[in-house]
Amino acid sequence: MADNDNDKLLEHAYDGIQEYDNPLPTWWKWIFYVTILVVPIYYWDPMGIGVGPGKEKAYEEQMAAFSAAHPKTAGTYTDEQVAAFAKDPARVEAGKVVYTTYCVPCHRPDGGGQIGPNLTDDFWIHGGRPTDVMKTVVEGVLAKGMPNWGKMLKPDQVEGVVGYVITLHGTNPANPKAPEGVQAAPDSVPSVSQGAAGPAKKGM
């Protein structure tokens, strides 16, 4: 009790509890004033650290600045370039990992199709040229439930998985889903023999 014997006690007591007549702590009072002062500073924003233009405007500004800093890399591939992905064993191996994680739930491990179409036959819903396959993966077909994987996967993952999918063509999965889409012209579809480096090669 030594250090505050000088404090003045108020006369009243409640069930034995007494109270000191101490003033408000100075630091407490001043921080309280400062937090009140934050209101005009934030609201009228003379220093540009306050309320700003509102969340929608701020968002649009941010988006504009961001797209200026990150110009869209036009993912222009030729059919030959994409077809070459399927012949690069390292790329196809990496693509298989991506396929196993993201594609298997709908297209099955062997590409035979379930929620999504069969990837091994000659029929393609959204085009069977290598660049078509690339486009379907990157942009997705939201109406059919194919997500736009370009958002989810890095460019090298996309190249790998497209390469891997091309190697699946012409394999013979057990119990495949019935063909859907249009039969592609033979010369437009890379055959497994073209993508011979693919590790998933079966049969043929």
Added chain:
Amino acid sequence: MNARLDSFSYDDEIVRKFLWATMIWGLVGFLIGLIIAIQLPLPGFNAAPYLTFGRLRPLHTNAVIFAFAGNAFFCGAYYSTQRLLKARMWSDALSKVHFWGWQAIIVAAAITLPLGFTQSKEYAELEWPIDIAIAVVWVAFAVNYFVTLTKRRERHIYVAIWFYIASIITVALLHIFNNLSVPAGAFKSYSIYAGVQDAFMQWWYGHNAVAFFLTTPFLGLMYYFMPKAADRPVFSYKLSILHFWSLVFLYIWAGPHHLHYTALPDWASTLGMLFSVMLWMPSWGGMVNGLLTLRGAWHKVTEDPILKFFVVAVTAYGMSTFEGPMLSIKSVNALAHYTDWIIAHVHTGALGWNGFLTFGMVYWLAPRLFQTEIFSKKLMEWHFWLATFGILLYVVAIYSAGATQGLMWRAFDETGRLQYPDFVETVMRLMPMYWVRVMGGTLYITGMLVGIYNLYRTWASRPATYEVPVVQAAPLNPAYTDPHAPATGGLWARFTDMGWHRRWEGMPLFFSVMTAIAVIVASLFEIVPTFLIKSNVPTIASIKPYTPLELAGRNIYQREGCFNCHSQMIRPLMYETERYGDYSKPGESVYEHPFLWGSRRIGPDLARLGGKYPDLWHVRHMYNPREVVQKSIMPAYPHLQTAVIDFAAIQKSVDAMAMIGVPYGDAVNTAPELARAQAAQVAASVEAAGGPKGLADKEIVALTAYLQRLGRDLKNATAGGAR
């Protein structure tokens, strides 16, 4: 002085009852917390359908807030109020109604929440019949309390009583106005508010439930039990006055900080933030008064576990009331919202402030109530240290989890893509921290068990019959005049003299009215513009009500508590729109009774889910999420493929929605038929894709239809097409 003395005694029997209820429900609430903490890293621990995370999480929060903290407040309030007023509670019968009514409500909650009866508004999940019971029991408590105030034998009311009064009045207001709803069955109702307004009302309620159920009652307890235990005077009467009124007035405004960057209008969000920042010192007033009351008694803290509990409690209060204002700053909130950071924040408050204050109080009360020595001081020390390390493990792990997830969500790589576009990757990263939380929780619960054992042994050595001491005190003298001479000088001098407040303290009912006015005025400043300003919610023409089947699916979404892990509110932040799609607009929620924006993303946002995957994807995903997303931690809902849709109930749902203004048109008469037709379509699409057959009357179809609708209307608007 009045020579005549009244002889009376205090009702301690009711205090003993509340004490046991506190500890037993506390244990239950903590154990459910432990179960749901294990369910996150171990999804197999979800025992569907009744004991999944989505159903147990509300049970955990309700048990800890209303059963544990609620009973602790009542326990301490009944003990201290009688002594501070020198009066027995006015009606023992009403005290008993309060006790047994409250326990019955808790039991009802423990039964109905696992059954999936929920309003899906956080901490207001209980359905309308239970809400009515809560209101009735609360009124019984309030009547008993206010009549006791008028029968007091102590002229002035002490600061603890001010805080109790504020709590009793405000909780009643919050409860009634947030729970207004239209019933659509014995245990189903729809909030009368929709979308933005419902979100506003919910967080006006939710935030102030924290304020007036977990803060002000416990400040009242602190003001009684801490000076008692330390045997020291309270540091500053003036500080009590100032921090009480500023706290009560400012707290009410702060709710919108739970909705930063959502479709809530900016002005409300800004008000919420600024008032939260101003709330810092009023909150800390309580901490200062608590800690400085220990001046000259710090040597006792090292010896007395009760004071140790109090010191940690007040420190935890100080930390979480600093963190609250900080989290309310919009840019900080952008990082923390939807993450575990908020979970860590509330656990600093609940485990530290509410828990430790309760434990200190209970240990102080036990020898007095059971009229014997405490069984073991050593076990009190064990409880203290186990629980302290438990809290530390818990919050360190979960703060890290929150920061980790928040930073991963917003990370872009150098090519301008999301660094972690796969949501499940950000979940996997949290698993070690989730296990540390399980350890922390286990320690805290072990402490609780030690405490309950200690209390049991203390109780076991009670006397055969409790002594009931007779107290004597003079009744209030009606001829009393205030001896305090009014201060001379200007307005400011009279204000700072505080003589006016001293007079208010002598008029408890007037004091209560002033408190109510402070709370109501502050509320109306925000509520009125939220409901009246049309530009808050610009209309979007393409937004249509849910079809009857989708509404049934939404009922299932609510029942399973999906909103506990999934938000439906994309913020206008680059990394959110990049991940989920266009940000959510206020006009999208106009038919959302109640709003289902969510507050936490244990799983990804669903606002733009519709059309992202085929129907069969949802059917398989709900059956077993890990079939489709390998590392998902979502519970499996296989029973949705066998449970049959209650088509008759759909009509009731549609009618209730129509009654609160959702334009259902013809569906008001033909809801079941419309639902059956749409269900057949969805089932056919699933079957055609090679999925399971015969789902046309199963709940999974309704849920799928609902999920496929999410965000569709806005896409149609931008595409210019009609649905």
